[in-house]
Amino acid sequence: xxxxxxxxxxxxxxxxxxxxxxxxxxxxxxxxxxxxxxxxxxxxxxxxxxxxxxxxxxxxxxxxxxxxxxxxxxxxxxxxxxxxxxxxxxxxxxxxxxxxxxxxxxxxxxxxxxxxxxxxxxxxxxxxxxxxxxxxxxxxxxxxxxxxxxxxxxxxxxxxxxxxxxxxxxxxxxxxxxxxxxxxxxxxxxxxxxxxxxxxxxxxxxxxxxxxxxxxxxxxxxxxxxxxxxxxxxxxxxxxxxxxxxxxxxxxxxxxxxxxxxxxxxxxxxxxxxxxxxxxxxxxxxxxxxxxxxxxxxxxxxxxxxxxxxxxxxxxxxxxxxxxxxxxxxxxxxxxxxxxxxxxxxxxxxxxxxxxxxxxxxxxxxxxxxxxxxxxxxxxxxxxxxxxxxxxxxxxxxxxxxxxxxxxxxxxxxxxxxxxxxxxxxxxxxxxxxxxxxxxxxxxxxxxxxxxxxxxxxxxxxxxxxxxxxxxxxxxxxxxxxxxxxxxxxxxxxxxxxxxxxxxxxxxxxxxxxxxxxxxxxxxxxxxxxxxxxxxxxxxxxxxxxxxxxxxxxxxxxxxxxxxxxxxxxxxxxxxxxxxxxxxxxxxxxxxxxxxxxxxxxxxxxxxxxxxxxxxxxxxxxxxxxxx
Numbered sequence: 001x002x003x004x005x006x007x008x009x010x011x012x013x014x015x016x017x018x019x020x021x022x023x024x025x026x027x028x029x030x031x032x033x034x035x036x037x038x039x040x041x042x043x044x045x046x047x048x049x050x051x052x053x054x055x056x057x058x059x060x061x062x063x064x065x066x067x068x069x070x071x072x073x074x075x076x077x078x079x080x081x082x083x084x085x086x087x088x089x090x091x092x093x094x095x096x097x098x099x100x101x102x103x104x105x106x107x108x109x110x111x112x113x114x115x116x117x118x119x120x121x122x123x124x125x126x127x128x129x130x131x132x133x134x135x136x137x138x139x140x141x142x143x144x145x146x147x148x149x150x151x152x153x154x155x156x157x158x159x160x161x162x163x164x165x166x167x168x169x170x171x172x173x174x175x176x177x178x179x180x181x182x183x184x185x186x187x188x189x190x191x192x193x194x195x196x197x198x199x200x201x202x203x204x205x206x207x208x209x210x211x212x213x214x215x216x217x218x219x220x221x222x223x224x225x226x227x228x229x230x231x232x233x234x235x236x237x238x239x240x241x242x243x244x245x246x247x248x249x250x251x252x253x254x255x256x257x258x259x260x261x262x263x264x265x266x267x268x269x270x271x272x273x274x275x276x277x278x279x280x281x282x283x284x285x286x287x288x289x290x291x292x293x294x295x296x297x298x299x300x301x302x303x304x305x306x307x308x309x310x311x312x313x314x315x316x317x318x319x320x321x322x323x324x325x326x327x328x329x330x331x332x333x334x335x336x337x338x339x340x341x342x343x344x345x346x347x348x349x350x351x352x353x354x355x356x357x358x359x360x361x362x363x364x365x366x367x368x369x370x371x372x373x374x375x376x377x378x379x380x381x382x383x384x385x386x387x388x389x390x391x392x393x394x395x396x397x398x399x400x401x402x403x404x405x406x407x408x409x410x411x412x413x414x415x416x417x418x419x420x421x422x423x424x425x426x427x428x429x430x431x432x433x434x435x436x437x438x439x440x441x442x443x444x445x446x447x448x449x450x451x452x453x454x455x456x457x458x459x460x461x462x463x464x465x466x467x468x469x470x471x472x473x474x475x476x477x478x479x480x481x482x483x484x485x486x487x488x489x490x491x492x493x494x495x496x497x498x499x500x501x502x503x504x505x506x507x508x509x510x511x512x513x514x515x516x517x518x519x520x521x522x523x524x525x526x527x528x529x530x531x532x533x534x535x536x537x538x539x540x541x542x543x544x545x546x547x548x549x550x551x552x553x554x555x556x557x558x559x560x561x562x563x564x565x566x567x568x569x570x571x572x573x574x575x576x577x578x579x580x581x582x583x584x585x586x587x588x589x590x591x592x593x594x595x596x597x598x599x600x601x602x603x604x605x606x607x608x609x610x611x612x613x614x615x616x617x618x619x620x621x622x623x624x625x626x627x628x
Contacts, residue, residue, distance in 0.1 A: 004177075004178075004179035004202060004203065004206070005079065005174070005177040005178075005179055005181070005183070005202040005206075006076060006079055006183060006202055006205065006206065006240065006241065006244050007043070007076055007079055007080040007174045007177065008174055008177065009206070009244040009245060010036075010039065010040055010043060010076060010244055011040060011171075011174060013036045013039075013040075013244065013247050014036040014037045014039065014040040016036075016247070017035075017036050017220070017247060018035060018036060018037040019035050019036075019037070020035060020036055020220070020247070020249075021033040021034065021035060021249050022034055022035060022036040022038075022039045022243075022247075022249060022250070023039060023069045023072070023249070023250050023251075023252065024249060024250070024251045024252070024266075025068065025069055025251075025252040025254075026251075026252065026253055026254040026258070026262055027254060028254075029254070031251075031265075034069055036247075039069075039072075039073075042069070042070075042073045042156065043072075043073050043076040043077050043080065044077075044080075044159075044163070044170045045156035045157075045159040045160055045163070046073050046074055046077035046152075046155065046156055046159060047076075047077035047078075047080045047081055047159065047170055047173070048156075048158075048159030048160065048162045048163040048166075048169070048170060049077075049155040049156055049158050049159030049162070050077060050078065050081060050108065050159070051081065051159070051162055051166075051169070052158050052159060052161070052162035053108070053131060053132060054131075055078075055081060055083070055107065055108065056081070056083075057081060057082035057083055058082070058083060059078075059081075059083050059105075059106075059107050059108070060078070060083060060084060060085065060086055060104050060105055060106040060107065060108075060185065061074055061075070061077075061078040061083070061084075061085040061086075061106060061107075061108045061109070061110060062085070062086050062087075062088055062100065062101050062104060062106035062108070062109045062110070063075065063085055063086070063087050063088065063109070063110045063230070064087075064088040064089075064090055064092070064097065064109065064110070064111050064112065064116050064119075065090050065110070065111060065112025065113065065116055065136065066090055066112055066255070066256060067226045067227065067228075067229070067230055067235075067239070067252050067253070068112060068136060068252055069252065070110065070112075070136040070152055071087075071110070071112075071230055072239070072240065072250075074110040074134070075087075075184070075240065076240075079177075079181075079183045079184075079202070080170065080173055080174050080177070081173055082173065082176075082177060082178075082181050083181075083182075084181075084182045084183055084184055084185050084199070085184060085185070086100060086104045086106060086184075086185040086186075086187070086197065086231075087186070087187070087229070087230050087231030087232075087236075088100050088101075088187075088231060089229050089231050089576040090112070090116070090229065091569065091570075091576070092576065093570055094119055094122060094123050096576075097119060097120070097123070098123050098126045098127055099194060100187060100195070100197075101127045101129075101130065102126070102127060102129070103197060103427070103428070104185055104197055104427060105129060106129070106130065107129055107130060107131050107132075108130070108131060108132050108133075108134065109127075109130055109132075109133045109134070110133075110134045110135075110136065110152075111133055111134070111135050111136070112135070112136050112137055113135065113136070113137040113139065113140075114135075114137070114139065114140040114141055116135075117133060117135050117141065117144070117149065120133050121133075121146060121148075124146075124148070130148065131148075132148060132149075132150055132155075133146075133148045133149050133150070134150055134151075134152050134155050135149060135150075135151060135152065136152040138151055177202070178202075179201065179202045179203040179206070180201050180202070180203060181201060181202060182199045182200070182201055182424060183200060183201055183202045183204075183205055184200045184205065184236060184240075185197045185198065185199055185200070185427055186198050186200060186231065186232075186233045186236065186380045187231060187380075187576075188379075188380050188381075189380075189575040189576075189577050189579050190575050190576075190581075195575075196426045196427075196429055196432055197426055197427035197428075197429070198233075198380045198381050198423045198425075198426060198427075199423055199424040199425055199426070199427050200233075200383055200423050200424070201423075201424055203420060204383045204420070204421045204422065204423060204424070205236070205237065205240070205241040205383050205421070206241060206245060207383075207405065207419070207420040207421050208237060208241065208382075208383035208384060208385060208403075208419075208421035209237060209241040209242040209244075209245045209246075210245060211403040211404045211405055211406070211419075211421070212237075212242065212385060212388065212403060213242065213245065213246060214403075214404050215388060215390060215403065215404070216270075216350050216352070216374070216388060218242055218245075218246040218248055218270065219246065219248065219269075220246060220247035220248060221248070222246070222248035222249070222268075222269040222270065223248065223249050223251060223266050223267070223268045223269055223347070224238060224239070224243065224248055224249065224250050224251065224268050224269070224270060224271075225250075225251045225253065225259075225262065225263045225266050225268045225271070225344075226238070226239040226250050226251065226252055227252075227253050227256070227259040227262075227263065228272075228273060228274070228277075229576070229577075231576070232274075232355070232577055233380045233383065233384040234272055234273075234274065234354060234355055234384050235272075236384070237272075237383060237384040237385065238272050241383075248269075251266045251268070260344070263344040264341075264342070264343070264344035265344075266344070267344060267345075267346045267347040267348075268344070268347065268348065269347055269348065269349045269350075270348065270349055270350040270351065270352070271345075271348060271350075271351045271352065272351075272352040272353075272354065272376075273351075273352075273353060274353065274354065274355035274356060274577065274578070275353055275355065275356050275357065275358040275359075275362070275481075276578045277353075278353050278358055278362055278363075278366065278373070279358075279359075279362055279484050279485070281343060281366075282362050282365050282366070282485065282487070283486075283487035283509065283512060284487075285339065285343070285365075285369075286487040287487050287512050287515065291515070299334065299335060300335060303330075303331035303334060303335045303336075304331075304335070304368060306324070306327050306328050306331045307328065307331060307336060307367075307368030307369060307370065308364065308368045309324060310324060310325075310328050310368075311364055311367035311368045312364075314367065314394065315364075315367075315394060315395060315396060317392075317393075332370060336369050336370045337370075339369055340369060340370060340371065345371055348371060348372070349372065350372055350374065351366070351371050351372060351373045351374065352373070352374050352375075352376050352388065353373060353374070353375055353376065354375070354376035354377065354378060354384070354385065355577060355579075356477075356579060357375075357399075357458055357460075357477055357478075357481060358375060358481065359478075359481030359482055359484065359485050360396040360397060360481075361481075361482060361485040362481070362484075362485050363375070363396045364396055365485075367394075367396075372391065374388055374389035374394060374400065375388070375389055375396075375398065375399045375400055376388045376389075376399065376400065377399035377400065377415075377456055377458060379442065379444055380423070381422065381423045381436060381442050382406075382417055382419060382421050382422055382423065382442055383421035383422075383423070385403065385421075386402060386403060386406050386408065386417045386419060386421075387399050387400045387401060387402050387403065387406070387408065387455075387456050388400040388401070388403065389401075393453070393455075395451075395455060397457060398451060398455035398456060398457050399455070399456045399457070399458055400455055400456065401453075401454050401455055401456075402417070402419075402454070402456075403419065405419050405420055406418070406419035406421075407419065408450065408456055409441070409450075410448065410449055410450060411441070411443070413447050413448075413449075413462070414443055414444065414445065414446065414447065414448075414462055415444045415446045415447070415448045415456065415458065416441040416442060416443050416444065417441065417442050417444065418440050418441050418442060422437075422440075422442055423442075425437065445461055445462055445463065446458050446459075446460070446461055446462065447459040447460055447461070447462045447465055459475050459478075460475040460476065460477045460478065461477070464476055464477065464582055466495075466496055466497035467497060467498065468496055468497075468498070468499060468500065468501070468502070468554065469498055469499060469500050470500075470554075472554045472555070474496070474502070474554075474555050476493075476494035476495070476496070476582070479492075479494045479502070479504075479547070479551065479555065479557065480492045480493065480494050480504075482547045482550065482551070483504065483506070483543070483544070483547055483557075486543040486546070486547075487509065487512050488508060488509055488512055488513050488516070488539060488540060488543055489506055489507070489508065489509065489540065489543060490507045490508060490509040490510075490566065491506070491507035491566070491567050491580070492504050492505070492506050492507070493505045493567075493580055493582060493585050493586075494557070495586065495593060495596075499597055500597075501558035501559070502555065502556065502557050502558060503557065503558060503559045503560060503593070503596040503597065504544070504557050504559075504560040504561075505560070505561060505563055505585070505589060505592065505593075506540060506544075506560055506561070506562050506563065507562075507563055507566050507567055508527075508530070508531050508536065508540065508562060510527050510530065510566070513530060513536060513539070514530060516539065517530060517533070517535070517536065520535060522535055522536075527564075527565060527566065528564045528565065528619055528621055531562040531563065531564060532562070532564070532621055532622070532623070532624075534624075536562065537562060537624055537626055540560070540562060540626075541560075541626055541628060544557050544560055544628050545628060548628060556628070557628055558627065558628060559596050559597075559625055559626060559627050559628065560596075560626050560628065561592060561595075561596060561603070561623045561624060561625055561626060562623065562624075563589070563592075563623075564605055564607070564619055564621050564623065565607075565609055565619070567580065567585065571588075572584055573585050573588065591603065591605075592605070592623060595623075595625055596625060600625055601624070601625055602622050602623065602624055602625060603622070603623050603625060604620075604621075604622050605619065605620070605621050605622065605623055606618070606619070606620055607619045
């Protein structure tokens with residue numbers, strides 16, 4: 001009971017397992033181990049450096065960059081001083097970065113590398129409260145001499161000196177911490193506007209991790225790979241809170257581009273990812289099979305149905321027959337085990353998906369491969385998770401049962417929850433807090449219901465539910481998830497509110513569709529050019545027809561078009577967690593939507609797109625309006 005804060009848990013782990021590997025980072029192709037005692041020392045020195053700078057309780061540290069040990073050191077250091085940190089997505093544009101730094105009142109920013117430092121220096125006049133920018137990667141920084149800048153190691157050296165002059169001060173701070181202090185400020189996804197800053201206490205995060213561990217155990221011997229952005233509460237709940245509580249090893253890939261290979265090298269025991277990751281994995285398997293030799297394709301299509309049958313029986317809680325079990329063992333040896341190994345799932349015990357609904361087709365696909373995938377449900381405001389499937393009660397149509405100490409009830413069709421993990425409110429936004437927390441219940445904004453056995457079913461965001469002109473209600477997300485099970489469709493946005501029929505804007509998967517086009521000897525130059533090809537429309541039309549075959553008559557897609565560009569967070573069309581900003585997309589492409597609900601066969605498009613280097617280009621193209 002004395003370990004009520006995360007810095008206190010860190011000290012406990014360093015005392016209990018001083019030489020055990022706590023963190024592991026890949027650099028120049030080599031995995032470097034960091035023990036719990038080294039972890040603590042780095043956190044302590046950075047915290048002392050903050051003290052030397054004049055950092056005090058209530059000040060904030062903003063952190064931006066890829067997943068690195070230094071991120072965790074800075075986060076725990078700020079918590080040790082009775083303060084908190086706020087994460088910023090590494091691909092954020094200047095406007096987003098300055099908004100979060102200023103909205104959170106951050107006075108110190110930890111930036112990974114030259115790219116992030118350049119962003120900060122470019123808007124120095126907009127973030128006037130920032131006293132120091134601490135960079136962790138010195139590459140390319142030799143000739144930078146701005147007084148705001150300091151190298152991470154040098155900052156820690158100053159901390160050491162301060163510690164020598166103030167013996168025992170770090171431990172004194174940790175001893176005086178309260179579990180009710182704000183430990184982490186997590187940004188919400190911001191699907192309807194600027195993200196809000198949710199304040200999570202030590203108690204919130206630790207009780208969430210403990211209750212999750214009761215129903216989905218974690219062990220000190222476990223391995224976990226941290227490859228999703230650390231500003232996301234889902235990554236925080238695993239990489240920080242759960243790892244400190246249970247003592248497992250957290251691994252950081254060398255680069256985002258090498259994450260899949262690094263993931264396979266480690267072979268983690270559990271994984272938590274949003275639907276986008278699982279959808280991409282399912283698509284890559286399907287493409288790999290389609291590219292394989294005829295013999296391998298034959299083996300897959302012969303053996304995969306065996307996995308589906310066993311998974312369906314598991315969902316129905318029925319016992320498989322001996323012949324089916326024997327057939328599955330053969331299929332597992334020949335097909336499923338090699339596939340799992342290829343994906344890095346050779347040691348996986350528990351896999352979780354959350355952050356948004358995962359389509360049942362994708363969910364069943366992984367269970368057929370022998371991967372114990374579970375849906376979770378939750379929000380940033382309840383420390384990331386409130387419900388999860390149990391091993392013996394997995395239903396592809398639900399999000400599982402509430403965690404221990406968590407209550408769920410439906411109020412006017414809206415899912416509401418409360419638990420000790422419920423957040424403290426939005427930073428400096430009382431109105432939004434009062435609108436979300438009513439009588440101690442978190443109002444999620446999600447429409448749903450509870451099954452007879454207490455599992456939660458999420459229909460869609462309440463604001464996204466739509467009705468056709470004839471009164472037929474439908475969930476656009478449900479249809480979109482079915483479309484995205486196709487390896488050729490990367491994103492889909494469905495419309496139809498108060499209309500006669502349902503229409504869709506579709507993004508193709510450039511890489512996968514491009515490979516398909518090359519095999520068909522179809523030449524193309526850019527995404528826009530590829531998406532405009534007649535053969536590509538025919539390919540996607542066949543995929544839409546497949547989806548329509550599984551939908552009720554009134555919910556079938558009647559028309560679609562292929563967008564000339566991918567939806568992008570930099571353009572405000574997606575959140576940083578890759579959720580669609582539906583209202584913004586509808587407004588931005590209103591002329592295309594108007595064409596979808598007319599007799600037009602084509603719609604001309606003139607638009608400007610911005611590249612990552614800041615350059616712009618004009619697009620002149622014509623989109624086909626395809627009737628299904």
